[in-house]
Amino acid sequence: MTTLWPQGLPRTLDYPDGTVADLLAGAAHAYPDRAALIDGDERLTFAELHERALRVAQGLRERGIVPGEAVAVHMPNSIWFTVAYYGILLAGAAVVPVNPTQPPLALRRQLDDSGTVAVFTHPSVAGLMAESLENSEAVRLVCLAPATAAAPAGDRAPAAFPVATVAFDDLMKAEMAPATVVDGDAVAHLAFTGGTTGVPKAVRVLHRNLFRNVLQVACWRSAALPHADAEGRVTLRHVTEAQTPHHIPIGAATGISIAPLFHGMGMVSQSVFVASGLTVVVFGRFDAVRYLDTIEQLGVHAVTGSPALCHAILAVPDVRERDLSCVRLVSSGSAPINPAAAAELAEVFPNAVVSDGYGLTEATMGVAISPLDRSMPRPAGSTGLVLFDTEVEIREPDGVTPVTPGGRGELWVRGPQVTDGYLGHPELTAEQYVDGWLRTGDLGTLAPDGWLSLVGRAKDMLIYKGYNVYPGPLENLLREHPAVAQASVVGRPHPEHGEIPVAFVSLKAEAGASATADDLIAYVAERVAPYQRIRDVVIVEELPLSATGKILKTELRKRAADS
Incomplete structure (x- = not known):
């Protein structure tokens, strides 16, 4: 029985009916003039982000994209990635996030496997997309996004696509129309992962998985509870007795994230940031010195990234001479961060809590996060506590027998964020998704007081x-x-x-x-x-x-x- 839990927060959330479209509408209504995204000199307020996404959604409908079809986003991080992402969802289509740097053969395989019918791409990688589309019978539309400070065009020659092409700006000339209403069981993401088997395959992330995991993480990060108004718009409300200086204050903070938006951590975090009204600085190619400069200049409250990014920050020669006192939350994800690095980060960011987390694409994104309360010091090596409404069991290799309390074994997860399985792979789905539980392939321990620790992948042992x-x-x-x-x-x-x-x-x-x-x-x-x-x-x-x-x-x- 878990005994530890953040003070003031319930162990279960009362989830409203809705999708991330209702979170975006809620943010646009609650703080319309607040900057949602900053990309160099370009800015979009929450109201403008919602408006642009609705126009993109209508532009897709006018070009024949219907609810349930798959639309790929093949772009580096930029302000327009987020607009495209929400536009696809608001049109009722499924987002297929693809790594923009992969070679054409691998890209074509993912487009075919997901049944993609339209693609958003970018000048810096458009040539790869054009090559991958040769003789494609499925993709019928390409939308080319403009370059930005975070995602410059580079010096590549303009690409010629073998299918109909539309400029992003032209797509946004469509009249605004309401978002397409979708059921919670409709597919929101077809997110590719090697998962527990190493074979790239698309995970079916349903709208109810996405919406609830976003609320799980956002409420944890902001010490808040969800609320739906009479129009169905969803916002967060602080639980005052649960707040610490390290929680993200709703509608009153700035964040900076380098996580690739095509990856589950970056993509799902977009909606976590929207739910909390966080202004996000869109960061392009990583440069540790420029990253630290931006934090100091903007007084950033929250920074997120992978352990590799954290190591790069610690390697900057003058990092301990900088004034990084504005940062209250350093959030690491995508892989466990080791205790020594966490201790160094705590020195570099003296006013911050260093928060680790655990998740995987098959569970949408988040499963466990360390509390943002310094009265609950995290044991060395722990990745945190399991989120609201989520269960974890540690089992023997047979996948059935629980290990002795505190023993090492394979993690099995059950909760509203556990996805619908693999597209086109019923046999793999049956192996990994059993009676509502997800076999993660990760090895770890679960302490009696609730701390979850990872020791590696089952295949890495x-x-x-x-x-x-x-x-x-x-x-x-x-x-x-x-x-x-x-x-x-x-x-x-x-x-x-x-x-x-x-x-x-x-x-x-x-x-x-x-x-x-x-x-x-x-x-x-x-x-x-x-x-x-x-x-x-x-x-x-x-x-x-x-x-x-x-x-x-x-x-x-x-x-x-x-x-």
């Missing part, structure tokens, strides 16, 4: 001489070494021992930050049982990262096997 070795704790130990910037541990096949733990490590650039492979092997050996010791260390300039900031362990396993 390695077996050395019959012992289970979990990479997560070893990576955290390595990161505690004063010379280590980042670390990742994988298994290397061994003829006698099964697998041996191999660490890939990047070192800090600052003066005096040096260590040899032998130094690091000895450092870990002094702190773990013999079977857990690192057997080899490979020092690299940098670790390979995905577009969302996750370390590419598949690539590291290949390197380990070949060395």
Whole structure:
């Protein structure tokens, strides 16, 4: 039984009927003149964001897009990504977010698999889209968005598309019309993920999944409860006794986020920010110095990103000389952040709570988040408490038997954010979605008082001489070494021992930050049982990262096997 819970917040939410369209309408009504998005010199108020999205929705309808059809967003982060996203949803269509940098063959596969009929793209990546559409029988419309400060056009030649094309500005010339009313069981996102199997496939995120997960996260982040007015517009109201200086004040804060909007964390967070009336600075290609400059200049309240972004911030030489006292919330997601990095962030942002979180695309986005209350200090290594109306069980590999209390096992999740399965993959859906529960493929522990901790992916665990070795704790130990910037541990096949733990490590650039492979092997050996010791260390300039900031362990396993 969970005993810990943020003071003043209920354990369950009273969810209004609605979709994220009602959240956008609520924000436009509650704070119409407040800036919703800032992209260089371009700004959109909440009222303007709602208006532009309604016009895009009508422009899509006029060009034959009907409710239930799939529309892809193939764009880098920009102010127009968000407008396109809401326009698609307000037209009753499903959003297909795709990585704008992937090669044409991979892009075409995702367009075909999702049944995409229209695409929003951008000058910097339009050539990739044009190539992927050759001989396409499904896509019948392309909308080209303008360049912005966050997403410049680059020097690529204009693309010629083999299907009908419309400029974004022309799409927004449509007359405003009400949003298409959709049922909660309609598909909102077809979000691609490798998931627990590694095979890219589209997750069916329903409108009720999206709406409720947005409210779960937004109410947690703002210490609030949802409210629907007589017109069905949904806003948040603070629970006064639950508020701390670290919660996002509704309609009164600025945030900055670098998370890719095509990724679940970035895409769903758009609506979390809208629900809380947060002004969001749209940030393009990441530059740690410029990122810190922006925080200081705008007095940013909340910063979000991946552990890789956090490590990049900590690596800025003068980071401890800056005035970052305005920041009250540092939110890390997409992968667990290790305790050593969290401690350093707490030094750099002296007035902030460093909040970790856990989620996955199959659960829309969020499952657990650490409380924003300093009277509830988070145990080292914990990712937080499970959100409102959400259950987590830790089970043995058979997927049925619960582990002993506090023991390690595989996480199973049940809650309103658990999605409808994989599009076109009934066999995989049946394996991962069982009796209302989602098998996550993640390994962790659940303490009796409710703290959830992760130790890695089930597929990342390695077996050395019959012992289970979990990479997560070893990576955290390595990161505690004063010379280590980042670390990742994988298994290397061994003829006698099964697998041996191999660490890939990047070192800090600052003066005096040096260590040899032998130094690091000895450092870990002094702190773990013999079977857990690192057997080899490979020092690299940098670790390979995905577009969302996750370390590419598949690539590291290949390197380990070949060395």
